[in-house]
Amino acid sequence: MAxxxxxGIAGLGTVGASLVRIITxxxxxxxxxxxxxxxxxxxxxxxxxxxxxxxxxxxxxxDSPEEMAASADIDVFVELVGGAEGAADRSVRAALTRxxxxxxxxxxxxxxxxxxxxxxAEEKGVLLNFEAAVAGGIPVIKALRESLTGNKVARxxxxxxxxxxxxxxxxxxxxxxxxxxxxEAQRLGYAEADPTFDIEGNDTAHKLAILTTLAFxxxxxxxxxxxxxxxxxxIEDIEAAADLGYRIKxxxxxQRTESGIxxxxxxxxxxxxxVIAQVDGVTNAVAIESDILGELLMVGPGAGGDATASAVLxxxxxxxxxxxxxxxxxxxxxxxxxxAPYQRARMRSHEGGYFIRLTVADRTGVxxxxxxxMAENNISLESIVQxxxxxxxxxxxxxxxxxxxxxxxxxxxxxxAGIKAEDYxxxxxxxxxxxxxxxx
Amino acid sequence: MAxxxxxGIAGLGTVGASLVRIITxxxxxxxxxxxxxxxxxxxxxxxxxxxxxxxxxxxxxxDSPEEMAASADIDVFVELVGGAEGAADRSVRAALTRxxxxxxxxxxxxxxxxxxxxxxAEEKGVLLNFEAAVAGGIPVIKALRESLTGNKVARxxxxxxxxxxxxxxxxxxxxxxxxxxxxEAQRLGYAEADPTFDIEGNDTAHKLAILTTLAFxxxxxxxxxxxxxxxxxxIEDIEAAADLGYRIKxxxxxQRTESGIxxxxxxxxxxxxxVIAQVDGVTNAVAIESDILGELLMVGPGAGGDATASAVLxxxxxxxxxxxxxxxxxxxxxxxxxxAPYQRARMRSHEGGYFIRLTVADRTGVxxxxxxxMAENNISLESIVQxxxxxxxxxxxxxxxxxxxxxxxxxxxxxxAGIKAEDYxxxxxxxxxxxxxxxx
Numbered sequence: 001m002a003x004x005x006x007x008g009i010a011g012l013g014t015v016g017a018s019l020v021r022i023i024t025x026x027x028x029x030x031x032x033x034x035x036x037x038x039x040x041x042x043x044x045x046x047x048x049x050x051x052x053x054x055x056x057x058x059x060x061x062x063d064s065p066e067e068m069a070a071s072a073d074i075d076v077f078v079e080l081v082g083g084a085e086g087a088a089d090r091s092v093r094a095a096l097t098r099x100x101x102x103x104x105x106x107x108x109x110x111x112x113x114x115x116x117x118x119x120x121a122e123e124k125g126v127l128l129n130f131e132a133a134v135a136g137g138i139p140v141i142k143a144l145r146e147s148l149t150g151n152k153v154a155r156x157x158x159x160x161x162x163x164x165x166x167x168x169x170x171x172x173x174x175x176x177x178x179x180x181x182x183x184e185a186q187r188l189g190y191a192e193a194d195p196t197f198d199i200e201g202n203d204t205a206h207k208l209a210i211l212t213t214l215a216f217x218x219x220x221x222x223x224x225x226x227x228x229x230x231x232x233x234x235i236e237d238i239e240a241a242a243d244l245g246y247r248i249k250x251x252x253x254x255q256r257t258e259s260g261i262x263x264x265x266x267x268x269x270x271x272x273x274x275v276i277a278q279v280d281g282v283t284n285a286v287a288i289e290s291d292i293l294g295e296l297l298m299v300g301p302g303a304g305g306d307a308t309a310s311a312v313l314x315x316x317x318x319x320x321x322x323x324x325x326x327x328x329x330x331x332x333x334x335x336x337x338x339x340a341p342y343q344r345a346r347m348r349s350h351e352g353g354y355f356i357r358l359t360v361a362d363r364t365g366v367x368x369x370x371x372x373x374m375a376e377n378n379i380s381l382e383s384i385v386q387x388x389x390x391x392x393x394x395x396x397x398x399x400x401x402x403x404x405x406x407x408x409x410x411x412x413x414x415x416x417a418g419i420k421a422e423d424y425x426x427x428x429x430x431x432x433x434x435x436x437x438x439x440x
Numbered sequence: 441m442a443x444x445x446x447x448g449i450a451g452l453g454t455v456g457a458s459l460v461r462i463i464t465x466x467x468x469x470x471x472x473x474x475x476x477x478x479x480x481x482x483x484x485x486x487x488x489x490x491x492x493x494x495x496x497x498x499x500x501x502x503d504s505p506e507e508m509a510a511s512a513d514i515d516v517f518v519e520l521v522g523g524a525e526g527a528a529d530r531s532v533r534a535a536l537t538r539x540x541x542x543x544x545x546x547x548x549x550x551x552x553x554x555x556x557x558x559x560x561a562e563e564k565g566v567l568l569n570f571e572a573a574v575a576g577g578i579p580v581i582k583a584l585r586e587s588l589t590g591n592k593v594a595r596x597x598x599x600x601x602x603x604x605x606x607x608x609x610x611x612x613x614x615x616x617x618x619x620x621x622x623x624e625a626q627r628l629g630y631a632e633a634d635p636t637f638d639i640e641g642n643d644t645a646h647k648l649a650i651l652t653t654l655a656f657x658x659x660x661x662x663x664x665x666x667x668x669x670x671x672x673x674x675i676e677d678i679e680a681a682a683d684l685g686y687r688i689k690x691x692x693x694x695q696r697t698e699s700g701i702x703x704x705x706x707x708x709x710x711x712x713x714x715v716i717a718q719v720d721g722v723t724n725a726v727a728i729e730s731d732i733l734g735e736l737l738m739v740g741p742g743a744g745g746d747a748t749a750s751a752v753l754x755x756x757x758x759x760x761x762x763x764x765x766x767x768x769x770x771x772x773x774x775x776x777x778x779x780a781p782y783q784r785a786r787m788r789s790h791e792g793g794y795f796i797r798l799t800v801a802d803r804t805g806v807x808x809x810x811x812x813x814m815a816e817n818n819i820s821l822e823s824i825v826q827x828x829x830x831x832x833x834x835x836x837x838x839x840x841x842x843x844x845x846x847x848x849x850x851x852x853x854x855x856x857a858g859i860k861a862e863d864y865x866x867x868x869x870x871x872x873x874x875x876x877x878x879x880x
Contacts (some may be wrong), residue, residue: 002768022732026590032778033589035768131587137733139579139587147571147579149473149757150466151750275718275739283880292462293577293750296740299715299880301733310591310733317589323763328442328475338472440723440739 008042010065011080014305065091105132118331129315137307162282208252353434448482451520454745505531545572558771569755577747602722640669648692700783793874
């Protein structure tokens, strides 16, 4: 049997502690499967005295990740510190530069510095694995980086934030408001005390930026993403969607178009009888549409200490099973030097169906005016529903709900601007994009 | 750049021709991604003169797979001949013994000889990859063999036969009979002229046997699978299932139990609001429940020339990207020499819910008798429905539908035997097992 693979783990929070426990308790099975033992040889965390319920007696303690990366006697540096800058960034660079393999779960780091880090890893001939960085336990990185080799991806989309999906699911199932569901998510530990980063779509955007690069072979462009959060989604939207045969999900979508790559994160209506529409609660899902394989959908836990640790362990095991020396698996699917510049598609050119909900004054001619604004912009309608306002409180107002056939963002914006210029609108119009899975 | 990887392809049917076309048309992209070119250096098929629409001028022609395996100047032998014995078996053995890597899409070969072939591959230090053998384009082999390293699998189950899922979906959506849907499937090319192998569950069983070994580290036991096909499923069953909130799917299920590993293929009721229940038509799906990762579900095309070729290409690319020399990825997840003997769980000990549909004489006391037989066998009922027979043709008969809480196969068999011993039963009772996904 080959020498043991020596692992150094920086960061001993929930994921790190779970990882140490698994490597320790499954030592025999791992040695058989990988053809060599895996040992936790070094660790680093802020508080040395804290009891994490795991045996760290065999590991050398380092006070900082950077110190461990620079001088520990290890083969693999596992970064579970978090954050795009600071210790995580410095220690990963140091480890790669020293010729260590690196495994990380850090989506922010990759979204920010992924191409630079991949360049160093490829120059040094080491692996930089990051399965846990996107959609937790779902092996979407491996699917894109390995299984889909030779395919051209047309679109990749997914539910990649458990907090948002939990809130939207609860709103639908229980008829509760966004605010109430957010509070419940916080109570259950599914949402942070400051939930902004999740709710406004930034977390999904980081993950999407990484997937875009793997799917389309373009440089990471995390700042070039159209972003809309779910804070604006009301129970009326969810009920209207249900009536029309749709569910609302926060999707991250990246798509090849004639003018470039679209990257967008926004509340999305998906047809209720599709598989992804059935993905509820904190569960994540990622779909990939490619030209040879067709459509692939993967559903699983997007977060949680154990699920994340499982993905990290899979990455470590891949290194344990591989031959020492130069590796040929490009970190980002395409060798870093061969990544194409990212060309952003104009959001105004986005094509698709739209759901538009308007609260309007209840008087003659309004319906005709709305229909005229649509027609003027060449928007054809799949359905149009007029109903009394949900709670009569708006006194003399009514609701008009439109679902369009495929049109462009530009047309919809113009039509909505036209309606806003009229005097019958009560409050802001709601506009939600529709996304249709291709095969299922 | 390293030397080109020379591939020899045995079998130029739909999958083989698609594979040659992709390797040829995507040559540049593959060379960049893999760090070396991939070349089709040798081919073998029955009919040399047939026009397959692909350029084979650069490849040496061999009249038999065995000849190609024995003497072609190649690095990888791709077996797309099919069949558990004969040319496929002989050529794969010859190629492995000669020290060539092998890629195959042949589930029958692996279900029959997988452990022997893995043993040869591991002795020779070459890779034997077979992603396309189970669930076509869905990367379930990679997930089990690589991503889930360190996990203990509790259950794996899936929709792995597109023909059966197409027929069951059509029966439900259109209200057509099994026979009508089978004819339509044959007309559309989704079912063979002789559909026995698909319909009776043998195809699913081959795939399940391979997954069982990867999931549980036991020797392949393709002949130890409990088997029930879908020929017995009527439109009444599908409608009753729908009324009760279930859909009927042909599932292959492998599960760890106290007495051993259950392997079973049978029509199964799954709750309608689960993700897998939404998988319709020829689409496949595989779910894996493991102790660290949790639940993972993958959905995608289970067949088709391009989807299968994509999986084969992914396997070839893994070889192209790996270092030459001895490999450490065990062919069947666990090294062949370390596979445990397969211990079959008794089907009578199977635990789960059951759907039981009885057609009975419409007279006083029958309902009470049925309920008594259940109670005598400690079967508690989730629901019990009595209704007029669907078409009155049975004259004076009625239908009783029971859904049980978790019980054992033995209890259900005893209860049904007790009912059959009474004089009120009209026709055979229908018994369908219920499977509940754990997380979604």
